[in-house]
Amino acid sequence: MGDSFTEGLGDRDLRLPNNVRGWADRVAEELARHDPATRYANLAIRGRRLDPIIQEQLEPALAMEPNLVSFYAGGNDLLMTRLDLPRLLDRFESAVARISATGARVLLFTGYNVPLSPLLEPLTFRNAIYNRRIRHVAEEYGAELVDYWCFEKFQDRRMWSNDRLHMATLGHVYMAKKVLEVLGAPHSIPSPHLPPLAARTAREIVNDDVTWLRRDFTPWLGRRFRGASSGDGFSARWPELLPVVLPELLGANRAARREEQLA
Template structure:
């Protein structure tokens, strides 16, 4: 994908694309994420790369379309990543046909710009029996994402098929978002789909030590108290964890590489 033409990369979506789980207190919303990492790698190998990330946690498809699609199109991107539908699949009531139709309409609008578009399948998080009923929903949705990708000629990052995500270390403690390791590996897979040069390696994960039954029960209890209860409370109240947040990088700019930031620059980008 390395070219001499300017690259304008715009990331659209929910917490997956915002970077939740890849904690970095130096950056807006205290996270980094795979999209930042992709932009950083692209900038190392191309002369002019600008990047915007409009994604926000908790957003459902209709919100993403209403809040992010027009701003994204207004940035005249040459590369767009689009991930949506994951929060819809978690809902108690789901109109799958409406979800798929809305997803396809959004993809059609992005493709019409002439930008290269990257889509993603959802992943069946394997870390809790509580989440197992989502598998069928995700499988049906993913079937249509693959069809839509083929129909509109987009690139596809088939997250569902990545076996490394069977390892719990690839996931944050909340069991729904990728960990820093997971985000870095996702960045690698996205760059591979783009056919772009990069310096990212697959994580070297030592064999996991087996956990005792008591340890598993304690971990599950902590997860239910720390993550599931607040999530259910927000759902009941009709609020989202992203309600008081703004897009991390709302305007096109050169990618920010945290390791190269001085103290003054870190304070500037984090506020």
């Protein structure tokens, strides 16, 4: 359950619904390789805030009678200009209580302080409050916690998509690895190898910031003013509990193959 984080935005794969794969798919794939009876659903939709996630995804998720539920929500709310943060966190806890009451194993995440821009530095304070409450909720309801905020590898910009908000494929792979470790599940995912980056000049940094503002931040801000969402027109990628689709059975990733041809 959740938003773009769980849908898989940033991990492009044209073979799969919504043209993305993501950490959740990768976790399900590893679980299925060790237990072919594994069934998986992914109800997350990009751009969703907490209340729509609860309204649209909670009952369908519980109706599947799952034994493991991942729940990440609230990140899009933290980006809003006006926010009743205590109410948001109370709603979050109520949803976790509902899931936990079914006996399902619950998986929660803290949020990462994505280095978007100095313009959005106030988000750091909100995120700290959010994370403190998430940790409390995880302890209160016996949920598993992926403490994303503590993962130092995400300080490397190669873990992030160009939009600076969503993990790149490397980030999703590493997140899948960390989730499986929290679950105590066997897996074959290695840590990403990240050689040292060359230092950037001040001009390169400024040019990158200007490009990001024009390409990513301005359209995002425009959607906010219009009351639109990046998830408008999208539906859940895997809306039913079904056997896991293993990528090795789908053939080559067309996006990767095209990139190889252009190289």
